[in-house]
Amino acid sequence: MLQQAFDGLVSGAFYALLALGLAVIFGMLGVVNFAHGAFYMLGAFGAYVVLDDWGVSFWIALPVVPVALGVVGVVVERVLIRRLAALDPLYNFLLTFGLALILQDLVKREYGVQSQPYPRPSALSGSVDLGLFTYPAYRVFVLGVALVACLAVWYVLSRTRAGMIVRAATERPELTRALGIDVGRWVTPVFGAGVALAGLAGVLAAPMRAVNPLMGSDLIIAVFAVVVIGGLGSIFGSVVSGFAVGVLTALTDFYVPSLSQTLVFILMVVVLLWRPAGLFGREEGIA
Amino acid sequence: MRPFGRTAALAAGMALLAAGCNGGPGGGGGKISDGKIELAVLNDQSGVYADVSGKASIEAVKMAVADYKAKYGDKAVAKKIEVTSADHQNKPEVANSKAQELYDRQGADVILDVPTSSAALAVAGVAKSKKKIFMDVGAGTTALEGAQCNKYTFHYGYNTYMLAHGTGDTVTRDGGKNWYIIYPDYAFGQDMTKSFSASIKAAGGTIVKNDPTPFPNDNFSTFLLKAPGLNPKPQVLGAMQAGGDLVNLVKQYNEYGLKKKGIGLAVGLMFLSDIHSLGPDALAGTKFSDAWYWNASPDNRAWADRFKAKTGKRPTFAHAGNYSAATQYLEAVQRAGTDKSDAVVKQLEGYKFGDVFAKNAQIRAQDHLLLHDAYLAQVKPSSEVKEDWDYEKILKTVPAAEAFQRPDAACKL
Numbered sequence: 001m002l003q004q005a006f007d008g009l010v011s012g013a014f015y016a017l018l019a020l021g022l023a024v025i026f027g028m029l030g031v032v033n034f035a036h037g038a039f040y041m042l043g044a045f046g047a048y049v050v051l052d053d054w055g056v057s058f059w060i061a062l063p064v065v066p067v068a069l070g071v072v073g074v075v076v077e078r079v080l081i082r083r084l085a086a087l088d089p090l091y092n093f094l095l096t097f098g099l100a101l102i103l104q105d106l107v108k109r110e111y112g113v114q115s116q117p118y119p120r121p122s123a124l125s126g127s128v129d130l131g132l133f134t135y136p137a138y139r140v141f142v143l144g145v146a147l148v149a150c151l152a153v154w155y156v157l158s159r160t161r162a163g164m165i166v167r168a169a170t171e172r173p174e175l176t177r178a179l180g181i182d183v184g185r186w187v188t189p190v191f192g193a194g195v196a197l198a199g200l201a202g203v204l205a206a207p208m209r210a211v212n213p214l215m216g217s218d219l220i221i222a223v224f225a226v227v228v229i230g231g232l233g234s235i236f237g238s239v240v241s242g243f244a245v246g247v248l249t250a251l252t253d254f255y256v257p258s259l260s261q262t263l264v265f266i267l268m269v270v271v272l273l274w275r276p277a278g279l280f281g282r283e284e285g286i287a
Numbered sequence: 288m289r290p291f292g293r294t295a296a297l298a299a300g301m302a303l304l305a306a307g308c309n310g311g312p313g314g315g316g317g318k319i320s321d322g323k324i325e326l327a328v329l330n331d332q333s334g335v336y337a338d339v340s341g342k343a344s345i346e347a348v349k350m351a352v353a354d355y356k357a358k359y360g361d362k363a364v365a366k367k368i369e370v371t372s373a374d375h376q377n378k379p380e381v382a383n384s385k386a387q388e389l390y391d392r393q394g395a396d397v398i399l400d401v402p403t404s405s406a407a408l409a410v411a412g413v414a415k416s417k418k419k420i421f422m423d424v425g426a427g428t429t430a431l432e433g434a435q436c437n438k439y440t441f442h443y444g445y446n447t448y449m450l451a452h453g454t455g456d457t458v459t460r461d462g463g464k465n466w467y468i469i470y471p472d473y474a475f476g477q478d479m480t481k482s483f484s485a486s487i488k489a490a491g492g493t494i495v496k497n498d499p500t501p502f503p504n505d506n507f508s509t510f511l512l513k514a515p516g517l518n519p520k521p522q523v524l525g526a527m528q529a530g531g532d533l534v535n536l537v538k539q540y541n542e543y544g545l546k547k548k549g550i551g552l553a554v555g556l557m558f559l560s561d562i563h564s565l566g567p568d569a570l571a572g573t574k575f576s577d578a579w580y581w582n583a584s585p586d587n588r589a590w591a592d593r594f595k596a597k598t599g600k601r602p603t604f605a606h607a608g609n610y611s612a613a614t615q616y617l618e619a620v621q622r623a624g625t626d627k628s629d630a631v632v633k634q635l636e637g638y639k640f641g642d643v644f645a646k647n648a649q650i651r652a653q654d655h656l657l658l659h660d661a662y663l664a665q666v667k668p669s670s671e672v673k674e675d676w677d678y679e680k681i682l683k684t685v686p687a688a689e690a691f692q693r694p695d696a697a698c699k700l
Contacts, residue, residue, distance in 0.1 A: 007508045105333075114338040115534040115564035120542065127544060136542045139508075208542060209505045210534035210564065214335065218503050253500075253509035258472060261501035 003133045004254045005247050010139045012246020013146030017201040018223045019230065019238035020153060021194030027170030027233035028183075028190050030089050031081060035096040037220030038103040039069055039195045043202020044211045045107055048116045058121040058207065062145075066199035073195025077188050085187075100217070107213040115210035142204050149200060150239050153193075157235065166190055170233060225268045231281025241279060324365040324626055326352070326613055327395035329385055329410065330425060332374040335503065335530045336402045339558045340425050340605040343598045344400050345372045347606045350593065351613035355621075364621050371395065375406050382406035386413040386421075396626050397422060397616050400609050404428035404474040411440040418628050422616060424608040427556065428478045429692065432654040436698035439628060441635065441655045444608040445578040447475075447482040448692040450555050453576030453663045453685055455486035455525070458553045463523035464492045467550075469510050469536075470527035471502035479527040479555050487525075495521045500528070507536045511543045514550055527555040534564045541569055558603045562666055562678040571668035574682070578661055579604035579644050582677050590643045601676040604644075611644035647687045653694040661690035 018040060025033050046065035050056035056064070080099070084091040124138040157163035168176040169183045177183050202216075209215060226245050230237030245264055252260040271279060328345045331337050352368045371393055375382035382401065389395040390413065398414065401407045402425025414421035415437035423431055424444040431442040459466075466487055470476035476499070484494050495517050498510055514524055524545060528536050533554065540552055554575045562570055581591035581601050590610070594602045619634035620626050637652040648659035664679045672678060 003512055004509055007512060010508070011506050108333065108337075112338045113333070113335060113341075113531075114560040115531050117564055117566040119566070136544070138542060205505075208538055210531040210538070212531050212534075212564075214503075214531065215505065218505060250509050254513060257498045257500060257510075261472075261504075 001254075003135070004250050006130075006133075006135070007139070008247030008250030009243055010143050010246070011250065012243035013143050014201050014205065014219070014242075015223055015226045015246055016150060016239045016242030017146050017197050017204075018219070019226045019242045020150060020235065021197035022223065022227050023230070023233055023235050023238035024153075024166075024170065025191055025194040026227070027235070028166065028173070029081065029085070029092075029187055030173075031092045031096065031191075032089070033096045033194070034093065034220070035076075035099040035103065036194075036198050037216030037223070038100040039073070039198040039216070040202040040205070040219065041107065041213060041216035042072075042103065043069060043199035044118075044206040044209070044215060045111070045116070045202075045213075046199065047203045047206040048118050048211050051118065052116075058203075062200075062203050065203050066196040069199030069202075070192040070196030074188055074192040076195070077191040081191065082187070100220075104213050104217060111213065113212055113214060115212040118206040118211050120207040138207060142208070145200070145204060149197065153197075153235070162186075167235075170235070222264050225264045228268050228278055229264075229271045231275075231278030234278065234280040237278060237280025322365075323367045323369065323394070324617070324620065325393060325395045326368065326370050326616070327389040327393065327398045328370065328372040328400050328609065329375055329382065329389060329398050330372075330400040330402055331377050332372070334377050335532075336377065336425070338560045339530065339603055340400055340402050340609070342372075343594075343600060343602070343606055344424075344609040345370060346597050347594065347602070347610040348399060348613040350597070351610045351617065355614065355617040359621065364624055365617065365626065368617070375401065375403070377403040377406060379403075379405040379409040383409040383413060386410045387417070390414075390417045390419045396420065396628075399612050399616075400425045400605070402426055402605070404430070404478065407431060408435055408474070411435060411437060414439040420616070420628055420631060422612040424612050425605050427475055429482065429695070430474075430478070432656040432698060433695035434697040436654050436695075436700060438632060438655075438700050441612075441650065441657065443612045443657045444605065445576075445661070446656070446691070447479045447555075448486075449578070449661050449685075449690050450479065450576045451482035451486040452690065452692075453661060454553055454555065454574060455483045455492075456490045457663055458523055458551075458574060459487050459490035459492035463551055463553070465495050465519050465521045466492060466523045466525045466553075467495050467514050467517055467521035468497035468525040468527065469500050469507070470497065470555075471504070471529070471532060472499035473502050475529070476502070476527045483525055483527070483555065493519075495519060500532075503532055504528075505535050507539050508543070511539055511545060514545060515548050521550055523551050523553050525553050525555065529556050530558075530561065533557065533561050537565050537569055558605070559601060559676065559678065560603060563676065567666055567669045567672055567678045570666040573666045575664055575666075576661060576685075577604060577664040577679065577681075578659075579607050580662060580664060580679050580681055581607070582679070583662070583681050586643055607644040611642050614642060615640065615645075615650075649687070651694065653700070654698045655700070656691060656694075658687045658691050660687050661685040 022036050047061040050061050120138055124141050126137050127134045128137045157167050226241050227238050230241035249260055252263045328348055330340050332341050348370050373385040375385055397420040399422050401410050401423050404426045407423045407426030420439050422441045422443045427447045429446050429448055470480045480497055526536050557575045581587050591602050619631045623630040623634045635650050639649045645659040650657050663682045665682050667680050
């Protein structure tokens with residue numbers, strides 16, 4: 001039971017990392033980034049490709065692949081997203097949706113749909129004793145990295161000047177602009193950072209999940225539900241709801257397996273009926 | 288945009304995503320005309336089963352056509368033969384409408400392959416109403432030759448009974464008495480669980496518990512954590528997942544070290560491509576049933592070499608099965624001297640033959656199930672793998688007469 005709940009935290013870590021990036025991008029750019037799942041998939045494939053083609057180990061891929069994807073994110077924002085920023089948000093929604101399909105199909109074309117092999121790093125192949133139970137070392141590591149990443153994002157956003165601006169621009173873009181701050185200048189790095197977080201989740205997933213072109217699209221719908229539950233644009237909400245959904249899904253798997261797939265959507269409906277802006281979203285503006 | 292509007296837009300987008308927009312139909316057209324045979328391959332060309340069968344099965348069917356032409360030359364009854372294809376996206380409703388289109392508008396005389404049990408049953412219904420031939424290779428459900436059998440549908444390749452009979456029976460008799468079965472919650476997984484349970488019980492084993500898992504699913508940890516605590520403790524984890532789900536499951540099975548805790552792994556359905564994804568060491572020693580293996584004999588290997596020259600890959604049993612089904616269909620047309628469905632059905636019923644895929648084979652007249660030799664295979668450790676894709680050791684041949692179930696009384700052709 002305790003072990004099940006703990007295990008839920010690990011799947012929650014993936015939800016949280018992905019939801020965090022989505023929430024920041026959405027808050028600041030107003031872009032519903034449907035390509036996020038594809039970036040997660042590219043993170044896992046990136047780790048596979050550098051290992052397979054160049055023999056680059058997991059430990060190097062872990063920082064390098066997310067950074068490289070962050071650069072890709074910057075290019076995508078500059079070349080594509082930015083051009084549509086002035087139009088109805090629907091355009092950017094369709095753009096990212098199409099982008100996700102294109103990325104997925106390009107990978108499919110090159111590698112097929114079968115999963116690619118990726119070994120667990122040997123240093124983390126055993127289990128660790130957590131006092132109450134023993135647990136696979138790699139999963140403890142994943143949880144640790146996710147927590148560190150979430151804390152780092154929290155630190156940057158709450159303790160630095162850049163973070164303050166980003167937060168202000170996320171919560172009140174118009175007002176921030178009115179104060180003479182160039183919000184547009186911050187958009188590109190924020191998008192890149194969000195994509196890098198998705199890439200990090202992807203690299204972490206490679207040793208424990210099937211690496212194939214569909215892995216992102218299978219996951220992203222649930223992650224969107226997580227973001228909606230947490231409150232669109234709420235950074236704190238997306239992290240909390242990510243971990244909470246992970247734990248609740250694990251417990252549902254344990255007691256009522258047949259319900260676990262729909263659980264996240266039931267939660268979403270319940271939360272929206274109760275608080276239409278999500279658990280930590282702003283209520284104002286709902287007429 | 289206000290938060291509420293944003294939420295609504297997002298919800299609409301999620302609905303769009305959930306509806307799935309991956310890839311359109313493949314294949315070209317062809318008009319109904321006399322003196323032309325149209326073979327249609329209907330399968331998954333972009334989703335989870337695209338590598339198991341997919342586009343490479345179209346190549347296998349084209350190989351069968353070329354071989355038929357070379358064999359009969361001027362004496363061939365069918366002078367003009369075309370191969371067309373379509374993508375059913377693993378959805379029964381799509382499979383239904385594609386099958387109608389293939390038979391009616393594209394003039395297909397036979398539909399081949401159709402993996403995913405729910406989709407296969409939909410196509411069987413269409414074949415029955417159109418009185419056109421359907422030879423299923425890719426789907427596992429026994430309902431095709433049971434309650435939902437019909438005069439125009441043939442089940443060609445394997446079924447859940449064959450998989451369960453080989454694996455469930457052998458593993459139980461080898462000492463794996465207590466089983467914990469986890470299965471993907473759709474037609475195939477449910478049918479597999481039924482067949483495995485029957486086979487395990489018949490061999491003197493017990494099902495401690497069986498749990499449905501989401502499909503598709505990337506996280507099986509709850510079930511893996513639950514396994515050692517069940518009472519009595521299971522000795523075998525019976526995994527009915529396929530493709531990417533199976534890969535996720537095996538990775539996590541190894542992560543939790545269940546083998547060391549005394550819980551072995553038995554896999555219901557495994558394709559060559561799955562072993563390739565996991566690497567043989569992740570599965571070394573795992574026993575499973577196979578309908579065909581590319582490196583089991585010089586003949587198989589010679590065909591696999593030709594297939595590889597065309598597709599760049601080693602064939603799964605589904606690829607070889609499609610080659611064989613197309614070949615036997617064309618042979619039946621040749622014997623009948625016509626492509627009229629009723630005449631071809633008559634030629635197929637009860638026909639005994641052997642080809643590169645089907646050994647000691649017979650198409651059973653009562654229910655249109657292809658009986659042929661099946662195999663019990665074991666995954667080699669990487670130290671024994673001498674060349675790419677050669678991952679299996681064939682432990683024994685299950686003779687055709689034993690490998691498949693008796694005719695189901697529910698089937699009335």
